[in-house]
Amino acid sequence: MMAFLDRPVRWWNGFWFAKGSPYNLAAARVLFSLHGVWLLLSRDLPSMSGLPAEMWAAVSPHVQWRYLMFHGHPEIEYGVQAIALAALIAAALGLWPHISFLLSAVLLYHLAPLETVIITSEPTTRGFEITILATAVLAFAPCADVWSVRRRSPRDDWEYGWPLRLLQLFVVQIYFFSGWAKLMWTGFNWISVENMRGYILYSNLTEPVTFTKLGIFLTGQPLLLWLLAFGSVVFELAFPAVLFSRAARYVLIPLGFLFHIGILFSLNIAFPGVSRLLIFVNWDCLRLRALRVREE
């Protein structure tokens, strides 16, 4: 009766429960926890709680309760941040991974909105969203069986596969959904010289920015602008291929780094999550190669 479901179910199981490597998952553990530390130490979120009440005037009570984030307690927030940092460092070392990652996820969920609290309760594109999701997933995964202060006994291979694939899916969604959004919001008109030129001018003129040479050059190159617009949409929509194809990873991951470098120099946008592309690297393979070189 349910025969028509056989294929999708087989595909689903084949994708999520394929063999995984404890080393690749451990690499993701280190990467995401250190990225969280890096983000926290690059901002001063607790101070936002100490802004004048007038700047918090538009923050509704239900938003404050949602994040348990209240005005006028920067010293408490510094304490919370210290606990979050300790939890993330413990997670990176593989100490009590369930507790340390869960604590990190919950505390980051509480701290992250402080960055944008004066205008919105959704601190998107500031770098914390994927970190929170990833730390929550890692809290429930066997991510500290290797490359950890405390080595643990190995599990079934599939236990190391699905968490990494889910983290990779979160990263893929950034690119795919932003390509999808261009078509949803603007349609194929997004791929036009005027649109690209408009974005470059907007990003370069509103404030003094760090890089202007590439932007100035590009605004006078209509063909290049069109190719960049077209290439961006194609790249973003094609990015999910990295989940299924090794060849796609070899092409699209380096292209992803180039993509962000181009965006930095033309649009002056530093995407805080670019280092997360490293979770597509096969660290286990590199480890084995390094071992072989050492033996020789």
Add this chain to the structure above:
Amino acid sequence: MIRTIVASIVFLGFVGGGFVLLRESGTVRLGRKRAVNVFLAYTVLVTGAIGLSQRTSLFPFHMWTLFGPPAPDSLSTTRWMGVDQAGEEHAIDFRAWQPISFWELRQWFDRRFPRLSGTQQEVAAQFLLELAEHARVRGREDLPIGNFDRVLGPLAIPLFHTYRPIWNQPTDVPAAPFLGLRWYRITWNRAAWSDPERVWRAETPTSELHYEYFARP
């Protein structure tokens, strides 16, 4: 309100699903795999629905509308100027406003500040004047401006928008204290907008005083 409730439930569901996984980790394999399947299905469904519908983000689930809408067809921005005793205006380094990120401050000033009462506006403006003056003093003394790089220095993650510091050495920083702040709305007209050469030369921005504040003696 509804979005807050929905977002909270969705996030609690995500974390709660994970707890079920932890509970199942010590039991028979079939139960564990089924629990993982439910968790994966929930996560894929939530992230997929938010991203594909492009209706709203439910933090930390984001719809990733990066540059989705068409580029704006006009260009306007807010510019803050510090005013000294002689009435001279000086541009202010973007780091002066930290811990508030510059982008957030600009959005707040455009969207929230006008809704405050006159007294509230003055309190907020006084706070911003103190931030700007504090940064000016530190800049003159060749001390770091802003606090985002207090721990990691140049290795700190840059802001999403990479603004250019304008107070790089003490001589770049105004010598006289700021006694007031002025906010200008800078607008480039559409004719210039359609001609990049003119925009780059910044020929025709109009500058309109939006708000000014001077410290009470």
